[in-house]
Amino acid sequence: MSDFLHTDVLIIGLGIAGGVCAYQLAKEGLNVTILLKETTEDDGNTHYAQGGIVFFGENDSPEKIYNDIIQAGGGVNNPEAVKVVSTEGPKVVKKILIDEIGVEFKRDNNGLLEFTEEGAHSVRRIIYSGDKTGKAIITKLIEKLKEFPNITILEKHIAIDLITWQFHSKDKFRMYKDKTCLGAYVLDTTTGKVKNILAKATILATGGMGKVYLHNTNPDVATGDGYAMAYRIGAEIINMEYTQFHPTTLYHPLKKNFLISESVRGEGGIIVNSKGERFLFKYDPRGELAPRDIVTRGIISELTESKEECVFLDATKIGDRDKLINRFPTIFSTLESIGIDMSKELIPIVPAFHFQCGGVKTDTYGKTNIKRLFAIGEVACTGLHGANRLASTSLLEGVVFGNRCSKFLIENIHKELFNEFPEVIPWIDTGDELPDPVLIKQDWEYVKNIMWNYVGPIRTRRRLKRALSDLKNLLNDIESFYRDVKINRDIIELRNGAQTGFIVALSAWTNRESIGSHYRID
Numbered sequence: 001m002s003d004f005l006h007t008d009v010l011i012i013g014l015g016i017a018g019g020v021c022a023y024q025l026a027k028e029g030l031n032v033t034i035l036l037k038e039t040t041e042d043d044g045n046t047h048y049a050q051g052g053i054v055f056f057g058e059n060d061s062p063e064k065i066y067n068d069i070i071q072a073g074g075g076v077n078n079p080e081a082v083k084v085v086s087t088e089g090p091k092v093v094k095k096i097l098i099d100e101i102g103v104e105f106k107r108d109n110n111g112l113l114e115f116t117e118e119g120a121h122s123v124r125r126i127i128y129s130g131d132k133t134g135k136a137i138i139t140k141l142i143e144k145l146k147e148f149p150n151i152t153i154l155e156k157h158i159a160i161d162l163i164t165w166q167f168h169s170k171d172k173f174r175m176y177k178d179k180t181c182l183g184a185y186v187l188d189t190t191t192g193k194v195k196n197i198l199a200k201a202t203i204l205a206t207g208g209m210g211k212v213y214l215h216n217t218n219p220d221v222a223t224g225d226g227y228a229m230a231y232r233i234g235a236e237i238i239n240m241e242y243t244q245f246h247p248t249t250l251y252h253p254l255k256k257n258f259l260i261s262e263s264v265r266g267e268g269g270i271i272v273n274s275k276g277e278r279f280l281f282k283y284d285p286r287g288e289l290a291p292r293d294i295v296t297r298g299i300i301s302e303l304t305e306s307k308e309e310c311v312f313l314d315a316t317k318i319g320d321r322d323k324l325i326n327r328f329p330t331i332f333s334t335l336e337s338i339g340i341d342m343s344k345e346l347i348p349i350v351p352a353f354h355f356q357c358g359g360v361k362t363d364t365y366g367k368t369n370i371k372r373l374f375a376i377g378e379v380a381c382t383g384l385h386g387a388n389r390l391a392s393t394s395l396l397e398g399v400v401f402g403n404r405c406s407k408f409l410i411e412n413i414h415k416e417l418f419n420e421f422p423e424v425i426p427w428i429d430t431g432d433e434l435p436d437p438v439l440i441k442q443d444w445e446y447v448k449n450i451m452w453n454y455v456g457p458i459r460t461r462r463r464l465k466r467a468l469s470d471l472k473n474l475l476n477d478i479e480s481f482y483r484d485v486k487i488n489r490d491i492i493e494l495r496n497g498a499q500t501g502f503i504v505a506l507s508a509w510t511n512r513e514s515i516g517s518h519y520r521i522d
Contacts, residue, residue: 004426007033007152009409010183010199012159012226015046016134016395017377018205019141020096020402026148028410033197035157035186037221037489040142045207045218045378046395049134050261050330053097053395055090057115057125062086064122069393072120072291073357073386074516081382084364084404089396092403093127101140105129117266118391120291124266126392131261131328134395158489160185160194160427162202162229162373169422179234181373185427189489194427200418201409204230204360204375205402211444211493212501213353214452217246217259223493224500226379230360231503236369239358240507241518242387245457246354247271247295250347251310254338260313260331260349262391265289267327269315271299272346274308293388293517296351296457303350312346319343351457355394357385357517358507366405372418374409376401387516431485439481440490446474447498455505460522467505474498 008031011018022032054065065086070077097103105127106114115124129136145151165171165180183198206226210218231237248265250258265271265288272278283298284290290298299311318324321343325332328342335342359381366374377398384397412418454467475498482495514520 005033005195005197007031007197007199008413009033009201009203010197011035011203011205012184013044013205013207013377013379014040014142014153015044015205015207015377015398016137016141017398017402018203019046019138019145020399021203021205021376021406022151023096023101023141023144024403024406025409026145026151029150030410030413031150031152033152033154033199034145035159035184036153036155037158037189039155040153042219044138045222046134046138046398048217048219048259049395050131050259051118051263052116052126052128052133052392053093053137053399054392055093055113055115055125055127057123060123060125065089065125068120068122069384069390070386072388072390074388075386076515077386078383081364081384085384085393085396085400089400092399093396096399096403097137101137101144103129103137103140116263117289118262119265119289119295120286120390126263126266128263131263131330137395154186154188156189157195158187158189158492159225159229160187160487160492162233163196163198163424164233164370165422167233168425170425171422174422178371179369180371181233182421182424187487187489187492192488194429194487196424196426198421198424200413201372201374203366203405204373204379205377206379208356208378209497209500209504210353212447212451212497212504213456214448215249215257215350215352217249217257217352217354223497225493225496226375227359227503228496228499230368230370230373230375231499233370235373236361237359237503238361239381239383239387240356240504241511242357242385242516243353243455243504244292244355244357244389244517245296245351247292247299247351248313248349249352250335251350252338252348255334257352258334259354260347261328262292264313264315264318264328264331268318269313270317271295271349272312272314273302273306274312291388291516292354292391293519297519299351300457310348310350313349314346315342316344355389357381357387357389364401364404365408366401367408374405376405387518429486430483433485434488435481435485435491437490440494443474443478443494444497447471447501451501451504455501455508457519459508459518459520461520462522464505464509468502468509471498471502471505475502
């Protein structure tokens, strides 16, 4: 048996975008249900965002922010989305994060906000909270959300698939209806039971897809769930070839996937090869402060030429030990735990997948081509980032579009469109035997290696062709596997990850033009 639950708004995921949206909706009295795969303590990419968030710096303007975003994105950004973020962004950060939520950003002795610099920004405009800005924001935000009796947070719950009028209702005229989302089938991973959650509006705030790549900076929950679920019901997905790789990830067996924040370079850190030589100026006059895609390719080219396994980040000239501990407490302590004193020693680094610039196509209010389905944050694509994301705009994006999505729903959710419900087919279990964990593990390794080797930072026609062939065959096997076993989180995530990988490979194959983070050498 499976349960039926009803809510005004179902939000799948709780990062900064989903959290801001839920907060604004709850203030207006709407009932909000939030799904988390893990717990509020450790779920999502927002927890791991180190650097900061874009604000207005000295001698700054919306026009300067606009131009920096466009330039970093290779000029293929959606101008409307960039304008919205560059004009509304700092205002919303102040109103919601600083004034209402009470996030404690770093301030000087006079109580004024301190700014740091990051790659491809024309002025110092990034506000931060040590090197745990994301955690500082999401912790305060969740504290606020828990004050609302009309918000239900379901921890250890994972969406299986979105419920639609066309595919999951008993309406005999369903084939004539517009594509409409009605909620989601949701697995309670603690009890193993499936809940049918029906909602007037469903919001994807599922974050990214880092686990699809062998080397990445994301937590394990980033398995591409939102992209895959949306794709399966016919949502438009765009720009998925624009997979951003972060140039400075720690290269060490004890701390895989640990990100060294862009702000280390912004404060004066430099990148050198094994001979101690700076080499990035060969690729761009901005050197270490060039956009991430350029720095990443510069590092890969250097590694290919030298046949070395890593390059090095030199932070020794930023300041003494005390200054580095004060500015980068998490990075310093993490490095020290594995025997690296960043005030005296070089930090071994390599590039890794970091952020998906594409996603479920939306307008600037989070609306998709599926009625009553919205997407915000990394899973969505307004076109803001174009082909490459400007540093410290991901948290900004979440605040702006989480807020705008809530505004649209507050004004429109009472309308008839959002209040029609047919009789829905409840979830039906398909198998009794749990998936074989050995098969799950092997299939994940296969996906990760295909994506890193064939759909990585540097791509060719032959590599992409092989990726599509291999992933298509694997997807067929996984789909058969999925339908024969008892549903659990492992098989749900594997299915979504493989599907998302295929979408990325197909997008990269289709686009023959090298722009930003999509780089082909044929």
